[in-house]
Amino acid sequence: MYVDTSVIVALLTVEVKTATVVNWFQTLVEPPTSSDWLATEFASAVSIKVRVGQLSESQGRRVRREFDHLASNGLRLVAVSRRAFHRAADFVAQHRRGLRSGDSLHLAVALESGATEIATLDATLARNAKREGLAVVAA
16 A cells, blocks of 8 residues: 555644544554655645644654654655656646656655556545556545
């Protein structure tokens, strides 16, 4: 099971899907996989929430600490290879896919890591994951 940033943001901050994601995450038997890219993308999401006033600076620091704990204990993070970067670029170059760079990188790493399922809250990533043969889990 590969998990993208949208799920982890909902897991650790207040989002529309937070309760659903928390319940789903608690049912997992094994830690999901994600990539080192998750750390950068998650930090960006939290920073945006602080900038727009959804989180205070102290809340942002607390959420980043919770992420660090989760990344050390509740996730299996894999390195992003050069091959994955190139495959992500190929996905993005296919404009009809509608993928953004971060989501294309998640998809490329999920495929490279041998994932058979992906958990995402992003409809475009979900559609592209299905196209590549991954089952999409409704987190």
